[in-house]
Amino acid sequence: MKPMNKVVRLALICEHSDKDGNPVDYSDVYKLLWQLQAQTREIKNKTIQYCWEYSNFSSDYYKENHEYPKEKDVLHYALDGFVNDKFKVGNDLYSSNCSYMTRKVCAEFKKSKSDFLKGTRSIISYKSNQPLDLHNKSIRIEYKDNDFFAFLKLLKRPAFNRLGYKNSEIGFKVIVRDKSTRTILERCVDQIYGISASKLIYNKKKKQWFLNLVYAFEPDNAxxxxxxxxxxxxxxxxxxxxxxxxxxxxxxxxxxGEIEEFRRRVESRKLSLLKQGKNCGDGRIGHGGKTRNKPVYSIEDRIARFRDTVNHKYSRALIDYAxxxxxxxxxxxxxxxxxxxxxxxxxxxxxxxxxxxxxxxxxxxxxxxxxxxxxxxxxxxxxxxxxxxxxxxxxxxxxxxxxxxxxxxxxxxxxxxxxxxxxxxxxxxxxxxxxxxxx
Ligand SMILES: [Zn+2]
Structure with a gap:
């Protein structure tokens, strides 16, 4: 079965500390995210420009040679690799996020290229309110002291050194609004759900950053x-x-073996208790057999309970196998x-x-x-x-x-x-x- 992706929107509170352990000002982190947002927009638009230039080159080449050039012959890379290489420096974005993003933009361009050329669609232009793309390996969800935290790799090395952060990661406390959000986060922490590529989005109305966390799960394939x-x-x-x-x-x-073993263990104890019951010199003498043998009944209960637990476990495993x-x-x-x-x-x-x-x-x-x-x-x-x-x-x-x-x-x-x-x-x-x- 193919895993299914679903999205949950998480409001974030900045809980980050700098390399000396001092809390980083909330507004500073917001400023940083806006900077990254501006860089994201620039990179995306430049990527479209590279794609457009290559596309023009490619059609000119076709007019002269009656065949399309191979991307690798011209650029030494496939187009998306070539573009990605252009953004290795000159911005602060964590490299996996950046290359994930440029690859996506290239794919989008290729998909709509014929429409641009026909003029049935205008060339993509990215506006200022860009989401920050996050590679799946840039996201970590942790549970600590009754709270959930999202650790997001956002910065390249020179950038976090320059800006005074410990590493590429910035930590956020997640606001858990309801039970289902909590369950999703618990399952992400327990790795029952996988984490897929996600987005950080700024909501202008609410003046807040949100993590649109994409999680993957195995569907109930009944x-x-x-x-x-x-x-x-x-x-x-x-x-x-x-x-x-x-x-x-x-x-x-x-x-x-476990039931047999439990039964043997409990039964040997039952025998010794029955013996005790018969010869007991304590307070239980003089009462009826039911009172005298009381501890034995609790052992019966224990066996029953053990069997119940074990049968639950066995039946669950069997159904999983089916x-x-x-x-x-x-x-x-x-x-x-x-x-x-x-x-x-x-x-x-x-x-x-x-x-x-x-x-x-x-x-x-x-x-x-x-x-x-x-x-x-x-x-x-x-x-x-x-x-x-x-x-x-x-x-x-x-x-x-x-x-x-x-x-x-x-x-x-x-x-x-x-x-x-x-x-x-x-x-x-x-x-x-x-x-x-x-x-
Ligand atoms: Zn036979």
């Missing part, structure tokens, strides 16, 4: 999910979650018929909680959930379709007795679960197998 692409999700034989797209060797696996794989459908087993005696039931592992969390998060992304009959998904070979109890050598490994396909048992199951209409396919296979057996 609409790009393919509903016919299915992620098969197998829950809890060997791993709590194993998921894969049919035919894809890549898989999403949660190893789940989105990454552009799967618009998730297939899972309908586990309502599974009993505690079944080999597919792991003690203390909450399938239902995990499934409901997956379902909830899938809906948020527009992913469809399809439940399938779990009957043969772990015994079926996902390669050749052969169904046999004996295919499962151990809890963790699958070896097909017919075709010899060997894989992790959970991965093989997730492959089966990820096949469209797998219920019908199995049903058909089994009934045709019966027929051959009879014949």
């Amino acid at each position: 609409n790009n999910l393919d509903p016919s692409k299915i992620l098969g999700v197998d829950l809890g034989i060997h791993y709590p979650i194993c998921a894969s797209v049919y035919g894809d060797l890549q898989r999403f696996t949660i190893h789940g 989105v990454k794989k552009e799967c618009g459908t998730i297939q899972m087993e309908d586990l309502s018929g599974i009993t505690a005696e079944s080999d597919r039931f792991l003690k203390n592992w909450s399938y239902y909680d995990l499934q409901s969390k997956i379902e909830y998060k899938a809906k948020e992304k527009g992913i469809k959930i399809v439940y399938i009959d779990p009957k043969y998904s772990s015994q079926r070979c996902s390669k050749c379709g052969h169904i046999d109890k004996e295919n499962r050598k151990t809890q963790s490994s699958f070896v097909c007795l017919k075709c010899g396909f060997e894989e992790n048992a959970d991965y093989n199951a997730s492959q089966n679960i990820g096949i469209k209409d797998i219920d019908k396919i199995i049903e058909n296979d089994l009934s045709s197998k019966c027929e051959t057996d009879v014949n």
Whole structure:
């Protein structure tokens, strides 16, 4: 997915200090920005002039030679590089901003050149109220003591030395007007949003400088999910979650050691507490079992809470994987018929909680959930379709007795679960197998 750009307008307060740490006068910084603005206008108009001159040269050349000259032969550079070179000195603008700006002006000229030549458009002329262009690497957003700051690289070296600044950067405090602005800035600081080339703009009415910050973000690409692409999700034989797209060797696996480990740790403590409860000589004796075993209940709560947290984490990671794989459908087993005696039931592992969390998060992304009959998904070979109890050598490994396909048992199951209409396919296979057996 291509990142999307959006703009947020930020009012700036000057919070800069000079190289000795003394605060710089607000009005001084404004004066400086106006100087840069005047230089910007001059450079832009001169750039148009260079472009125009080259264009005239080029058409004269064409009249004589019946072909256009190559920019590199004439200027030693491409036109925008040639222009940029002209402004390396003689102004105070930070070089990346300056070259970004001249390149943009050259591109604008080239785009409208035929209109200028035809006379259907007048040649671009830049007015005094020019925005200051900022290269994306000239912008830094920082968070400190509950405030956001924009550090903008604005000055060339000779200029900041001459003007008494520490370096090319000038810092501004950002006025945060609402919650959404705050969220955007937080995400820029956390690098969830990228920062793109932006502009500093002076608002004459408000007598204030604003940063039009352009930020880039990954769009919610739920609409790009393919509903016919299915992620098969197998829950809890060997791993709590194993998921894969049919035919894809890549898989999403949660190893789940943390729940097991937490359970072991807590259960050993539970046992020792139960023992204590039985033989306790403290105040809890004489009360009912419920009071006597009170600490045990709080441990049950802790397990439940831990499971809740972990299931949230697992389901989120699974949905991220589905989105990454552009799967618009998730297939899972309908586990309502599974009993505690079944080999597919792991003690203390909450399938239902995990499934409901997956379902909830899938809906948020527009992913469809399809439940399938779990009957043969772990015994079926996902390669050749052969169904046999004996295919499962151990809890963790699958070896097909017919075709010899060997894989992790959970991965093989997730492959089966990820096949469209797998219920019908199995049903058909089994009934045709019966027929051959009879014949
Ligand atoms: Zn097979």
